[in-house]
Amino acid sequence: MVLRLHNTLTGRQEVFTPRHPPAVSIYCCGVTVYDACHLGHARSYIAWDLLRRYLWWQGFAVRFIQNFTDIDDKIIQRAEAEGSSVEVVTERNIAGFFAEMDALNILRADDYPRATRCLAQIQAMIARLEARGAAYSADGDVYFAVMKAQQYGKLSGRDLQQQQEGASGRLAADDTDRKRHPFDFALWKRSRPGEPGYPSPWGMGRPGWHIECSAMVHQAFGDTIDLHLGGADLIFPHHENEIAQSETATGRPLANIWLHNGMVNVDEAKMSKSLGNFTTIQALLDEGINPMALRLFVLQAHYRKPLDFTREAMAAAVSGWEGLETALQLGEIHGARLGWTDPRQRRPDQHEAFANALDDDLNSSGALAVLFALARPLRSLARRLQRGGNVTSQDRGLEGTWRSLVELAGVLGLEAGSILEAAPGTGDEAAITAAIEERRVARQNRDFATADRIRAQLLSEGITLTDRPDGTTHWLRA
Structure with missing residues (x-):
């Protein structure tokens, strides 16, 4: 089989064919660093870490970029509420992000551009849009003119005329007074009194949310990338607006394939702060939940489907990880006694089944089924050896099973670590x-x-x- 991925842009699975194989260019929308990361972030970044690891395992050379939004209304409001500064808020949450992602064994991106460090590129793209007649300034703000974008709404499937007709009462008067169209969006926002700002041709201000990602993609990769990643909640307006401004500026597709992960539900209700069911990654780790069990829990659901978090499901994942961990550590603990000394030993049939599962739009639950099948005889052997049982010739023949389990679990980012x-x-x-x-x-x-x-x-x-x-x-x- 070949890797097929569900492209949100077309609504169907497509064969993944990078533009310049074996190189693969990936941009992943990162966090706005005003608060601690929650379970939804874990769900998203574990899914994309799997994609990255699988591409690497299949021989691709992946360049993976993920941004930090480090200037935003929410960050400014949080700093004001704390009586601190934007820098204090952002640096604290970036440090927390890295600590939690490292705990979950999520590989670090090749680069983490920040909005405040890409201002020249952002302003250059805004100027380019102005030159094309697709952006206009109004009282120090700069807006993108959505009517200048071809096929606006093609990612989300939203009709611009229908949106305009249904927008009554939902748009602030000060926005509509300055905008030429209700759905024009900010590329540059002027600084109000007391707010941080940066010099620009339009006066002191800060970048809008959408333009930073377009500028960062262009800076890192050029006009078009292979894969653009994010949560389903970003399809509209964020990714729709990214497409509009990037493709208007360059005349080329922004990304060949768009991938979006599903949201997290807690006890069958959407996770949100307003419902009081908001769960941070750190809170789960503080409970003593093994990070690998949390990773296993996320991988049990297909990345595009909603992830239902319940305490019962989490407990089952903890139990499942304990079994996998026992199997993964078997060769390290008992390998010498078992005579497992040939690193070339593998189970090709299980490697094929594993690849077939992930080739089907990253079917992680199917891939996990292969891991648990490999682990079953290894767990039985571990229990017998712990009870003082003797080593048999059949036990020696399980070396390939163990080595395949270790390798394939690593593709899923599930690693027991080294006891010895x-x-x-x-x-x-x-x-x-x-x-x-x-x-x-x-x-x-x-x-x-x-x-x-x-x-x-x-x-x-x-x-x-x-x-x-x-x-x-x-x-x-x-």
């Missing part, structure tokens, strides 16, 4: 780390003979290396 790395008395962790660093430098210098020699030497000592998509190397003692 942290265990006292192993004594040679520093030497292993030094050898891995020497190999990294050799690979960086394209000295593959030296890199292969180091890997072979470590393997002869019972150390298996796994290179990860973020450039790090994980080791296990067989």
Whole structure:
């Protein structure tokens, strides 16, 4: 099979064909850093981390960009409420974001552009839209003229005329007084007294929400990217407006495929602060929930479907992870006793089933079914060995099952970690780390003979290396 993804723009699954294989360009809408990340953020970024890992596993060279919106009305309001500054609010929440994403084993993006650090690019794109007659200024604000955009509404399926007719009473008078059309949107917002602002050709102000992503995509990749990612709540107006301003500015498609993840429900009600069912990532981790169990919980549902959070479902995920963890650690704990020393051992049939599942629009539940099937005999073996049972020839034949489980679980970002790395008395962790660093430098210098020699030497000592998509190397003692 080949990877097929559901393109929101066309409403159907399409074969994923990057523009310049094996390179893949991906832009993911990031967080507005005015508050702590919630379960909805975990759902979104775990889904896109899976996509990134799977593409890497299939041999693609992925460049992944994710932004931070670090200037926004909500941030300004939060700073005022706290009696602090925009910088204090944003830096605190960015630090929290990284800590929580790292805990969930979400690979870091190749770059995290911030709105306040891309002002030149943002202003250049606004000026370009002005030159094309698609933007106009009004009292220090700059608006995009939606009537200048071809096929406005093509992503969300919204008809502009119907929206205008149904907009009565929903638009503030001060907006309509300055706008030429009710659905024109801000590219640049003038600073009010006491608000932070940045110099621009239109006076002191700050960028609108939508323009920052368009400018960042263009800066990182040019006119068109392979994949644009985000939550379903961003389809309109954010992504619709991104398309309008980018494609009006460049005359080219912004993205070939648009992917959107479903929302989170808590006890069958949409998660929201107003309902009091708002759950942060940190709150769940503070309860002692293993981050890998939380990741497993998210992956059990297809990324486009609503994710229903209940305590019962979370408890089931915790139990499921404990079983997987036992199987994943089996070779590390008992590998020497079992005679598992051949890193080439795999279960090709299970690799094929795993790939077939993910090729079907990232069917993560199907991929997890493969993992649990691999884990079943390994868990039984672990229980028997813990009770003092003897090793049989059939047990030795499970090496390929274990190595496939470790590799495929890694594609899903489910990693048990190394017990023996942290265990006292192993004594040679520093030497292993030094050898891995020497190999990294050799690979960086394209000295593959030296890199292969180091890997072979470590393997002869019972150390298996796994290179990860973020450039790090994980080791296990067989």
